Amino acid sequence: MLLLEKSLIYFVIATYLFITLAPLLWVLSTSFKPNPEAIGFPPQYLPGKPTLDNYIFVLTDPKLVISLFNSLAVSLASTGLSVAVSALGGYAFARFDFKGKNLLISIILGLFMIPVVINIIPLYIMLANVGLLNSIFALVLTFQILIIPLNIFLLKNYFETIPKELEEAALIDGCSKIRAFWHVIVPISMPGFLIAAILSFRFSWNEFVLPVVLSNRPDVMVFQVALYQFISLYRIDWGYLTAGINIALIPVVVLMLFFQKKMIRGLTLGAVRG
Amino acid sequence: MLEQKAGMLQPYLLLAPALAILTAFLLFPLAWNVYLSLHDVSLTTILSDWKYVGLKNFANLIRDSDFHMSLFVSLIFVGGSVALQFFVGMVLAVVLNQQIKGSNTLRALFIIPWTISAVITGFSFKFIFNDSFGIMNYGLGQLGLAPVSWLSDPGTVVWTLVVANMWHGTPFTVIFLTAGLFSINPVVYEAARIDGATKIKGFFYITLPLLRPFVIINLILITMWSVNFFDLILVMTNGGPLFSSTTSSLFMYRQAFEFGLLSKGAAVGFLLIATNLVLAYSYMKLLRSQDK
Numbered sequence: 001m002l003l004l005e006k007s008l009i010y011f012v013i014a015t016y017l018f019i020t021l022a023p024l025l026w027v028l029s030t031s032f033k034p035n036p037e038a039i040g041f042p043p044q045y046l047p048g049k050p051t052l053d054n055y056i057f058v059l060t061d062p063k064l065v066i067s068l069f070n071s072l073a074v075s076l077a078s079t080g081l082s083v084a085v086s087a088l089g090g091y092a093f094a095r096f097d098f099k100g101k102n103l104l105i106s107i108i109l110g111l112f113m114i115p116v117v118i119n120i121i122p123l124y125i126m127l128a129n130v131g132l133l134n135s136i137f138a139l140v141l142t143f144q145i146l147i148i149p150l151n152i153f154l155l156k157n158y159f160e161t162i163p164k165e166l167e168e169a170a171l172i173d174g175c176s177k178i179r180a181f182w183h184v185i186v187p188i189s190m191p192g193f194l195i196a197a198i199l200s201f202r203f204s205w206n207e208f209v210l211p212v213v214l215s216n217r218p219d220v221m222v223f224q225v226a227l228y229q230f231i232s233l234y235r236i237d238w239g240y241l242t243a244g245i246n247i248a249l250i251p252v253v254v255l256m257l258f259f260q261k262k263m264i265r266g267l268t269l270g271a272v273r274g
Numbered sequence: 275m276l277e278q279k280a281g282m283l284q285p286y287l288l289l290a291p292a293l294a295i296l297t298a299f300l301l302f303p304l305a306w307n308v309y310l311s312l313h314d315v316s317l318t319t320i321l322s323d324w325k326y327v328g329l330k331n332f333a334n335l336i337r338d339s340d341f342h343m344s345l346f347v348s349l350i351f352v353g354g355s356v357a358l359q360f361f362v363g364m365v366l367a368v369v370l371n372q373q374i375k376g377s378n379t380l381r382a383l384f385i386i387p388w389t390i391s392a393v394i395t396g397f398s399f400k401f402i403f404n405d406s407f408g409i410m411n412y413g414l415g416q417l418g419l420a421p422v423s424w425l426s427d428p429g430t431v432v433w434t435l436v437v438a439n440m441w442h443g444t445p446f447t448v449i450f451l452t453a454g455l456f457s458i459n460p461v462v463y464e465a466a467r468i469d470g471a472t473k474i475k476g477f478f479y480i481t482l483p484l485l486r487p488f489v490i491i492n493l494i495l496i497t498m499w500s501v502n503f504f505d506l507i508l509v510m511t512n513g514g515p516l517f518s519s520t521t522s523s524l525f526m527y528r529q530a531f532e533f534g535l536l537s538k539g540a541a542v543g544f545l546l547i548a549t550n551l552v553l554a555y556s557y558m559k560l561l562r563s564q565d566k
Binding site: 005009010012013016017019020021023024026027030039040041042043085086088089091092093096098101104106108109110111113114115116117118119120121122123124125126128129141142144145148149152177178202205206207208209212213224227228231238241242245248249252253255256257260261 | 281282284289292366384386407473539540
């Protein structure tokens with residue numbers, strides 16, 4: 001590599017690395033400043049009097065704590081449900097030939113492409129009419145539409161990488177296909193389930209539009225919505241808010257960094273191969 | 275015989291839970307939206323009988339200058355976001371694909387903005403671009419430049435949103451095009467180098483043509499997502515000042531949940547669904563032709 005080329009490459013990387021990390025670091029630094037200092041001008045890069053007060057405020061405010069628990073419950077429940085449901089569906093696509101298979105694949109792929117937000121008005125009216133607004137249960141069900149299509153493709157592709165001979169041995173031994181799935185495929189597909197679970201968690205934890213419309217009563221509010229209410233409720237206390245931001249992004253960023261390589265593979269498997 | 279029949283049903287049974295959920299919460303609402311857009315539904319009449327009004331909601335939209343404005347705002351927001359995300363994403367994907375040390379660690383760091391939510395991105399940039407105490411204006415001041423009204427000037431606000439959306443969305447393009455670059459056999463570069471082609475030439479004459487299917491699909495996906503994306507905008511500006519940063523998808527949300535005009539929102543939703551279906555259809559067409 002030429003020196004010029006090399007320096008150009010490192011210049012591009014360094015620049016975008018700065019663009020990527022600077023906002024995060026700035027928010028991180030602000031979260032340790034007392035409220036007046038957080039919006040002080042000129043801004044101080046590092047907190048002059050570092051404090052944990054903002055985090056203590058967020059983690060002791062009853063409304064915010066409830067919403068954190070709601071977020072955790074909704075995310076875990078919808079992750080579990082979607083992985084289970086998508087594993088069954090993905091297995092059907094990977095191992096069976098049946099009428100309408102290609103049509104169904106196309107429909108599900110098409111649905112995955114179409115963002116859920118354009119559904120919020122009919123969903124709101126529908127749930128209002130059956131009395132399921134402000135219900136954690138309904139929230140978990142509606143979150144499925146965000147994740148099931150992606151998970152089905154991810155797991156379908158994963159199952160297809162498993163040699164058929166494994167199940168055939170079990171089938172010869174007299175197992176039904178369903179039993180073969182449960183006893184042979186499920187145990188060795190844990191890495192695939194893990195990718196699906198992490199992506200599901202990320203989508204559920206971060207989702208804002210569905211819960212802001214479908215469940216905005218304090219007792220069923222999720223964290224992203226509670227933070228949003230927080231800015232309209234109080235005048236914006238940026239110290240508190242930046243602490244809230246960091247609490248909201250820690251779980252997903254840690255998961256993603258930890259499983260980064262698997263994620264990239266999983267995402268491209270799901271998105272590209274379809 | 276009976277057993278065979280049961281065997282044929284198996285795949286449908288396996289798919290039943292997924293299809294039931296998708297039908298109830300995705301397909302049905304998608305179709306029902308058409309019905310809603312032809313009736314008069316508001317937040318106050320949501321539980322009573324709705325009056326059939328034909329195309330009145332659509333007629334109202336055509337006359338609504340705020341809606342016209344939203345189309346224009348969408349055009350800038352989508353055009354700007356797609357152009358920036360694609361250009362920056364492509365440059366980064368190619369650069370990271372050169373043999374450099376720590377490229378995996380770098381990819382992991384670059385991916386962070388995409389893993390965090392739009393709401394969180396919105397808050398962070400609202401803070402950074404604050405007119406009075408934001409660090410952007412402080413930086414401009416240090417350089418001897420006048421402060422900019424990033425979020426309160428109707429002419430600037432959309433571009434500020436485009437920047438925030440670029441930060442949030444670019445990593446997807448980086449990952450997607452990286453997957454595309456991985457699929458290219460290094461042998462073709464070797465051959466080109468022996469023939470004396472420069473790296474730049476190699477990019478335009480070899481990489482880009484081979485990457486074409488990935489590029490097109492990537493463009494369709496980020497276009498579709500930008501068309502519908504509004505949580506970031508909701509948090510940063512709430513569509514304001516007035517309607518100057520209200521994209522069509524945010525216009526839909528505001529009509530429905532700010533002004534309570536659910537069926538007017540549904541009419542906008544119908545237009546958005548049509549846009550999305552066209553985009554999704556072209557995606558599938560291209561994906562199929564790529565398979566062959």
